[in-house]
Amino acid sequence: MSEKNLYLPYLMRIDKVTEEAPSVKTFRLKFVNEEEGKKFTFKAGQFGEYSVFGEGESTFCIASSPTRDGYIECTFRQAGRVTTALANLGEGDTVGFRGPYGNVFPIDDWKGKNLLFIAGGIALPPMRCVIWNCLDLRENFKDFTIVYGAKSVNDLVYKHELKEWEERPDVNLITTVDPGGETPDWKGEVGFVPTIVEKTAPKAENTIAIVCGPPIMIKFTFPVLEKLGFKEENIYTTLENRMKCGFGKCGRCNVGKVFVCKDGPVFNLTQLKDLPPEY
Ligand SMILES: Cc1cc2nc3c(=O)[nH]c(=O)nc-3n(C[C@H](O)[C@H](O)[C@H](O)COP(=O)(O)OP(=O)(O)OC[C@H]3O[C@@H](n4cnc5c(N)ncnc54)[C@H](O)[C@@H]3O)c2cc1C
Ligand code: FES
Numbered sequence: 001m002s003e004k005n006l007y008l009p010y011l012m013r014i015d016k017v018t019e020e021a022p023s024v025k026t027f028r029l030k031f032v033n034e035e036e037g038k039k040f041t042f043k044a045g046q047f048g049e050y051s052v053f054g055e056g057e058s059t060f061c062i063a064s065s066p067t068r069d070g071y072i073e074c075t076f077r078q079a080g081r082v083t084t085a086l087a088n089l090g091e092g093d094t095v096g097f098r099g100p101y102g103n104v105f106p107i108d109d110w111k112g113k114n115l116l117f118i119a120g121g122i123a124l125p126p127m128r129c130v131i132w133n134c135l136d137l138r139e140n141f142k143d144f145t146i147v148y149g150a151k152s153v154n155d156l157v158y159k160h161e162l163k164e165w166e167e168r169p170d171v172n173l174i175t176t177v178d179p180g181g182e183t184p185d186w187k188g189e190v191g192f193v194p195t196i197v198e199k200t201a202p203k204a205e206n207t208i209a210i211v212c213g214p215p216i217m218i219k220f221t222f223p224v225l226e227k228l229g230f231k232e233e234n235i236y237t238t239l240e241n242r243m244k245c246g247f248g249k250c251g252r253c254n255v256g257k258v259f260v261c262k263d264g265p266v267f268n269l270t271q272l273k274d275l276p277p278e279y
Contacts (some may be wrong), residue, residue, distance in 0.1 A: 006247060009096030010036055015071060017091055020148075023078040023085060023124060026063065029097065030071050033091075041100075042066055044107060044130040045266040048099025049246050050074055052085040059243045060099060061265075063125035065132035072097070073158060075125040101246040102265050103137040104162075105130045105236065107137075107212065110271060114143040116202050118221055120193045120213030121150050124157050126265075127212045127252050145172040145202050149193040149217075152181030173258055174200055194220035204229035210236045214254060222269060232269040239265045 012029035020026055026214045031037030035213050043066055049057040064073035078087045089095065107130070115134055120183040134141055146165060150156045156175065176189035176196045189196050193213065202209075209230055218237060225235055241260040244252040249263035258264070258277040269274075 001092065007245075008096065009049070009078060009098045010040070012072075012095050012097045012216040014089060014091050014093050020075060020159070021155050021265065023060075023087070024075065024157055026073055026075040026158075027072050027086070027095075028064075028073050029095065032094065033242060037070065040072075040207070041218065042072070043100070043104035044106040044133040045126070046100035046102045047126075047246070047265060048072075048074075048101060049077075049096050050082075050238060051098075052082055052089065053094075055085040056082045057096070058086065059240075059246065060084040061129060061238070065129055065136060067133055067136040067191075075122070075128075077122045101261055103263065105133075105266055110134075111140045111244070112210050112245050113141060114203070114207040115141050115145070116207050116209045117146045117148075118193060118197060118209060118211045118213070119146070120217040121147045121155065122157065123212040123217075124148060127210065128158060128161070128247075130210060135171070142206070143203075144170070144271075145169060145174070147174045147176070147197055147200065147202075149176040149178070149189075149191075149196065150196060151178050153177055153183045153186055153209065155181070180221035192220070193217050194224045198224045201228060204231075204234075208234050208236070212238055232273065236266060236268040237269075237272070239267060241265075 011032040013032050014027050015030045016028035018026040042062055047061045048061055051057040060074040060076050062072050063075045076083050078084055117127050117131055165171045176191055179190055182190050209225050211218055240259050241253045243261050244250045246261050248259045253260040
């Protein structure tokens with residue numbers, strides 16, 4: 001980032017648009033200034049502020065892996081003003097990007113461990129970054145399990161990548177949809193994510209669990225993991241408190257003394273239990 005003006009965004013060209021699910025799109029973004037692109041680095045777990053000129057900024061994680069050079073990707077659901085303006089853009093259009101901000105998933109500390117990824121709905125994007133990062137370093141980890149659920153088959157995002165993960169012999173992918181969300185040819189599970197985690201009972205020993213999803217899913221998944229024997233410090237999530245500046249200046253995102261944009265958004269369960277209850 002420029003040291004003169006922390007709010008100055010990089011200019012990014014939309015290189016590719018993928019329709020993932022109803023109202024959910026992925027943008028592949030390339031730096032308009034290639035030199036800036038070559039210098040840019042980030043780590044799994046970080047986020048950015050994406051802007052549509054004249055409309056404002058929205059906070060999204062970086063959904064692509066840092067192991068893939070030359071572009072970044074974001075996946076967003078059309079929710080309000082800025083995401084609607086973004087959704088109306090297409091390939092070749094220019095957007096702004098500030099970042100990367102926030103802390104990171106401590107992937108280096110996970111070497112030699114089993115990894116269990118649990119995601120619900122539109123919360124697969126922050127997970128996708130760390131999944132691909134770890135898959136690109138696959139030899140560093142032991143068992144690799146992904147549990148992913150959505151309301152309905154149509155709402156599953158990254159369908160092409162789910163197929164790829166399903167076909168990999170070194171990945172155990174479990175997909176589920178909420179009761180009533182299945183189609184006649186659906187071969188996955190039917191049930192809410194915490195129920196499916198309990199049913200498939202992944203082993204807790206030497207395993208790191210990364211959980212991203214709507215608050216209700218997270219609320220019911222943590223106790224299941226604790227019941228299965230997972231240690232608090234081995235359970236990670238990423239928070240999505242509303243943000244403005246992204247780097248600890250505006251006070252929009254803080255919970256008690258913690259700035260989610262700077263001290264997070266990645267927290268383990270021990271750290272979360274220390275936060276005031278309103279997080
Ligand atoms: C660290 C972080 C990472 C995020 N990553 C993603 C991502 O990868 N993909 C994605 O689609 N979204 C993500 N979000 C949420 C995203 O920032 C908001 O949905 C988006 O900014 C809404 O912008 P808008 O201008 O279109 O909506 P607004 O017009 O501002 O709001 C529309 C509706 O969305 C609600 N809303 C806005 N922001 C949030 C929020 N942070 N949490 C819950 N509700 C909100 C508003 O209350 C309102 O009901 C992330 C948020 C954070 C803080
Ligand atoms: S978003 Fe401004 S302080 Fe965190």
